[in-house]
Amino acid sequence: MEMKEQLTSLKEEAMKQIKDSHDLKALNQVRIDYLGKKGPITEISKGMKKLPSEEKPVVGAMVNDVRTAITEEMDKQKEELERQALQEQLMSETIDVTLPGTAVAKGQGHVLTQIMEEIEDLFLGMGYQIVEGPEVEEDSYNFERMNLPKDHPARDMQDTFYITDDILLRTQTSPVQARTMDTHDFSKGPLKMISPGKVYRRDNDDATHSHQFHQIEGLVVAENITMADLKGTLEVFAKELFGADREIRLRPSYFPFTEPSVEVDVSCFKCGGKGCSVCKHTGWIEILGAGMVHPNVLEMSGIDTDKYSGFAFGLGPDRVAMLKYGIEDIRRFYQNDIRFLNQFKVKE
Amino acid sequence: MNVSYKWLTEYVDLEGITPDELAEKMSRTGIEIEGVDYPSEGLKKIVVGHAVEVVDHPDSNHLHICQVDVGEEVLQIVCGAPNIAAGQKVIVALPGSRITGNKKIKKGKMRGVVSNGMICSLEELGYTDHVVPKKYAEGIYVLPNEAVPGEEVFSYLSMDDAILDMSITPNRADALSMRGTAYEVGAIYNKKVTFPELDYVEDPSEDIKQDMQVSVENPADTPIYSIQIIKDVTVKESPLWLQTKLMNAGIRPVNNIVDITNYILLEYGQPLHAFDYDKLGSKEIYVRRAKAEEKIVTLDEEERTLSPENIVITNGEKPIALAGVMGGLDSHITDETVTVALEAALFDPISIRKTAKALNLRSESSARFEKGINLATVQEAGKQAAAWMAELAGGRIVSGIAEARSVEAKDVTVSITLEKINHALGTELSEDEVTSIFDQLGFDASISNGTFAVIIPPRRWDIAIEADLIEEVARIYGYDNLPSTLPISASHPGYLNEKQRLTRHTKHFLEGSGLSQAISYVLTTPEKAAAFSMRESDRIQLEMPMSEDHSTLRMSLLSGLLDDLSYNIAHHNQNVALYENGRVFYTSSEQTLPIEEEHVAGALTGSLQQADWQGKEQRIDFFVIKGILEEMFAAYGLVEPITFVQRTDLPLLHPGRTAAIMLGDEMIGFAGQLHPSVAKERDLKETYVFEFNFQAIVNAEKHATIYQPVPKYPGMSRDIALMVDETVSNKQIVEVIKENGGKYLTAVHLFDVYQGENIETGKKSLAYTLSYLNPTATLVEEEVSKAFDKVQSALVEQVQAEIR
Structure with missing residues (x-):
């Protein structure tokens, strides 16, 4: 039994040395020391032939167990040491994560385009078409078809750039509506459209006036269109563009191509209606003009006013952007200073 | 129009309704009130003073030392006004008072003499120059003798009023008068409106036929023309109540006769004109179109050259007034006038509008004729004015009216069904509800078989069709009370068309490549407009541009983008990458309107990627823009190939670093370096540009994505x-x-x-x-x-x- 004891103590010793090996080299030395050809375990195996034959299998099994245990322990320790070595190596590769990331060249859509596309997408979702038209228009489409005959006092409301007596830069996107009403086939369904685009007025440029700006107008003509439909549509619109908590109110107004005509206020999106500098302490911001399409306008497009009615609305993306972001000068939109353009990164 | 709250209360009971509440209610139901002004707001301790003694300041050639009784005490005040005199009742700002502009008045010394306050002009109380009577324009204002020293001045000057700034849209000219406004206020509060009885007495001993005959050339130009004669008038200053009413409305008092015509203009919205009868040079008035090159000197002492677009009032030979716009200088009312010929008329709106516009003479009168007036009160307004002239100027009204008239004021009946009203508004109003709304508006409405017959009085000449009635019902019922619904109709999908889809794709691609979207001015200089144009075309220029800088429609987008680049460089932005999508404009011989072609362009300078701690900057060069364009064109799926072909002959571009962009055999654009000498002119550094006809891409034949299986074998x-x-x-x-x-x-x-x-x-x-x-x-x-x-x-x- 001397051998058995010897093996047990050898195993304990080996285990301890394995645990104390702090690198692969030391671990390898332990292997050589215990399991090598000249190691004690090999020695014991060699000495087994001197043993009585009934003890041989017992000691033999024990030798194998010890060998296996040591080998397993060594593998485990080796794995641990490798893990530690890798960890050390990785730690030595540490970078400063606060260094700036590799820049990506990324441009921005113009803030006015962002606002217009947001509105376009909302109305596309409600089954409207986006229709464009000429920026250089005939007087008849820009004014007369909008129920504004020549020498009508309301023409003073819009100073106009004329190219000839009959050709002008459109002052509103409404002529697109007249052109579309002319060609729309009502037997194929209602007309639901929005027309975004540039418009022009004969104005001196300053912080609040620009001779070039943008408009989006909407038009629905169908059977059974009511003013309540207009109100409902504008409510959806206001909530989408300015937030779910927004309310609207209608105030009577005048546009030649609608009757009744209303101006539409949205509860202030800065203060929520309590009153602040943005809403001039009224709690409301004027944002849209709207109304029921004037029967003259429908009739000029050959639409039967006994059967069809419609509503129209319009707003200025420039004004919306100025209010929404507190932009102080309308000329900023057209100077295209990159310090201005590149601010509008957040896609709302 | 400025509306006096106090004046309004003469016609309609506003008990319990503050001016601010009234303003809010009016804005919500019909007429926008842009603001309410309280003239005395911010002013304090400003009282009536009696100048008991006025002596010259010993050390000044213009100052006076005044002893002023302000009720409880006599204050010494130094005053520099040339018109100060002993015995006057004046406006005194006491020590510690505040005058306009929140300016505080303190005790002080002027050239060594103690001054306890200030004697004020109207301007110092906040009146604008153009309403202060000329007599007081250069000095202090003098109050009537009955003013009591020590009392606040505000009630004397009607500054204890509230003035509503009414913004009247062209369709509501009926409210361009105090009476019209009173009807409106009565309607929205459902209150009765009352006006004073007309106290009009003619002198039966004289008949106008002896003094005046009127005729008109064309009844369409002048449907109503009437003259009354008021004799033995004394022209003088108007009583203070009349002056303050005018000043609160923004009109300068002149003399009693002119003030009365302006007062009636405000009360009725009826423009009147008073001639000095003795200076007419005849007993006849003939209203006609002016002859070409005919001349008149108007009240403002300007000689005007007329054309047949203008209607003129003549004495049978020569013009004595520009109808509805301005009187002539020769026959205007002066202090010496004793006989007044008073005109009350109706003129053609379009002719008045053209005249006012052509001569740049917009007045309170012309504005009303342009927008229409109440036919029913043309004569009543004239009579009222004559009555005031009798009362305030001691005149005698000659009996009878000389008149040429071809129209009569008539009620108009507009019919509408209840169903139509409810159908238009989306409401479920009952007959009774609608009837009571019409009643509130002062319209007689009868109903049979669901159809209303609504009688519209002439004072609401803006109402003629069903839609007008629907609007009236809607606003009185209240827009807040309308339901909210969405249109119910056959649903059909909304989608972007091919061009809109490709535009969005292009924008996203260019933004993803580092370019930001610019929106430049479409109008530019004639020179820039033609630069980089890809077509032969004349320039399209405005008839009357505001400036040369914005006078011509662009024929390339680069015209604007290079301006943007210059702006950025001037503001020290060194690295700029911009693109723009939009239209360019060419003349066309085949169509009335110009050709509008969609283009996409870019202008880049500096680096797309700045040098950073990891590496070198990516300078923009030809190949940077070419790379962006190639990848972008690849995504369109064009059937014909896009190629870049070297071109040495494109103007304004570097001859060795420029390529034409070809779609098949057709040149659709270009890309290259901006010619260094062009860059230098615009203070730009090395700059690369591109522009192409986007419409050509939209129109081009395209293929869909062609899928190929991922290869199974190695290459x-x-x-x-x-x-x-x-x-x-x-x-x-x-x-x-x-x-x-x-x-x-x-x-x-x-x-x-x-x-x-x-x-x-x-x-x-x-x-x-x-x-x-x-x-x-x-x-x-x-x-x-x-x-x-x-x-x-x-x-x-x-x-x-x-x-x-």
């Missing part, structure tokens, strides 16, 4: 380096490689170009990777080698390449 590649003459282009070499590459050659990738040291002058070295793939089997080494050898020998043979 192989071979590198080749070669030296050629520097005149040999990459395109030539790639063509040779492709022609001779065999059926398994899938890609040719240029990975190096070198010229310089170790290379013979006039030569360049290029290196390509050739990729091979057999989609149906694993490639065999020999096949590739054989194909590659063929390429090598072709290059040697065809472009005299030296394989390295």
Whole structure:
């Protein structure tokens, strides 16, 4: 039994040395020391032939167990040491994560385009078409078809750039509506459209006036269109563009191509209606003009006013952007200073 | 129009309704009130003073030392006004008071003399120059003698009023008067409106026929023309109540006769004109169109040259007034006037509008004639004015009215069904509800079989069709009370059309490539408008531009983008990459309107990627923009190929660094370096630009994505380096490689170009990777080698390449 004891103590010793090996080299030395050809375990195996034959299998099994245990322990320790070595190596590769990331060249859509596309997408979702038209228009489409005959006092409301007596830069996107009403086939369904685009007025440029700006107008003509439909549509619109908590109110107004005509206020999106500098302490911001399409306008497009009615609305993306972001000068939109353009990164 | 709250209360009971509440209610139901002004707001301790003694200041040639009784005490005040005199009742700002502009008045000394306050002009109380009577324009204001020293001045001057700034839209000219406004207020509060009885007494001893005959050339121009004669008037200052009413409305008091005409203008909205009868030069008035080049000197002492667009009032021979716009200087009321010829008329709105516009003479009168007046009160307004002239100027009204009239005021009946009203508004109003709304508006409405017959009085000449009635019902019922619904109709999908879809794609691509979207001015200078134009076209110019800078429609987007670049560079933004999508404009011989063509353009300078701690900056050069464009064009799926062809002849561009962008055989745009001398003119550095006709892309034939299965077998590649003459282009070499590459050659990738040291002058070295793939089997080494050898020998043979 001397051998058995010897093996047990050898195993304990080996285990301890394995645990104390702090690198692969030391671990390898332990292997050589215990399991090598000249190691004690090999020695014991060699000495087994001197043993009585009934003890041989017992000691033999024990030798194998010890060998296996040591080998397993060594593998485990080796794995641990490798893990530690890798960890050390990785730690030595540490970078400063606060260094700036590799820049990506990324441009921005113009803030006015962002606002217009947001509105376009909302109305596309409600089954409207986006229709464009000429920026250089005939007087008849820009004014007369909008129920504004020549020498009508309301023409003073819009100073106009004329190219000839009959050709002008459109002052509103409404002529697109007249052109579309002319060609729309009502037997194929209602007309639901929005027309975004540039418009022009004969104005001196300053912080609040620009001779070039943008408009989006909407038009629905169908059977059974009511003013309540207009109100409902504008409510959806206001909530989408300015937030779910927004309310609207209608105030009577005048546009030649609608009757009744209303101006539409949205509860202030800065203060929520309590009153602040943005809403001039009224709690409301004027944002849209709207109304029921004037029967003259429908009739000029050959639409039967006994059967069809419609509503129209319009707003200025420039004004919306100025209010929404507190932009102080309308000329900023057209100077295209990159310090201005590149601010509008957040896609709302 | 400025509306006095106090004046309004003469016609309609506003008990319990504050001016602010009234303003809010009016804005919400019909007429926008832009603001309410309280004239006395911010002013305090301003009282009536009695100047008991006025002596000259010993050390000044214009100051006076005044002893002023302000009720409880007599204050010494130094005053510099030239019109101060002992015995006057004046406006005194006491020590510690506040005058306009929140200016505080303190005790002080003026040239050594104690001054306890200030004697004020109207301007110092906040009146604007153009309403202060001329007499007091250069000095202090003098109150009537009955003013009591020590009392606040505000009630004397009607400054304890509230003035509503009414913004009247062209359709509501009926409210351009105090009476019209009173009807409106009565309607929205459902209150009765009352007006004072007309106290009009003619002198039966004289008949107007002896003094005046009127006739008109064209009844369409002048449907109503009437003259009354008031004799023995004394022209003088108006009583204070009348002056303050005018001043609160923003009109300068002149004298009692002129003030009365203005007062009636405000009360009725009826413009009147008073002539000095004795200066007419005849007993006849004839209203006609002016002759060409006919002249008149108007009240403002300007000589006006007339045209047949203008209606003139003549004495039978020459013009004495510009109808509805301005009187003539020769016959205007002066202090010496004793007989007044008073005109009350109706003129054609369009002619008045044209005259006022052509002569740049917009007045309170012309504005009302342009927008329409109440036919029913033309004569009543004239009579009321005559009555006031009798009362305030001691005049006698000659009996009878000289008149030429071709229209009569009539009620108009407009019919509408209840169903139509509810249908238009989306409401469920009952007959009773609608009837009571009409009643509130003062319209008699009867109903039979669901149809209302609504009688509209002449004072609401804006109402003629069903839609007008619907609007009236809607606003009185209240927009807040309307339901909210969404249109119910056959649903059909909304979608972007081809152009809109491609536009969005292009924008996203360019933004993803580092370019920001610019929106530039479409109007530019004539010179810039034509620069970079890709078509022959005349310039399209405005008739009356505001400035030369914005006078002509652009024929290229680059015109604006280069302005944007200059702006950025001037503001020290060195690295700028902008694109724009929008229209350019060309003249057309085939259509009335110009051709509007959608373009996309870009202008870039500096670097797209700044140098950072990891590496070098990516300077913008020709190949940066070409790379962006190639990738973008690839995504359109164009059937015809896009190619870049060297061009040395494009104006304003670098002759050696410019390419035409070709779609098939058609040039659709260009890309290149801005000519350095053009860049220098605009203070720009090295700048690269591109512009192309986007409409051509929209119109071009396109293919969808063509899917190919991912290869199952591995490919192989071979590198080749070669030296050629520097005149040999990459395109030539790639063509040779492709022609001779065999059926398994899938890609040719240029990975190096070198010229310089170790290379013979006039030569360049290029290196390509050739990729091979057999989609149906694993490639065999020999096949590739054989194909590659063929390429090598072709290059040697065809472009005299030296394989390295």
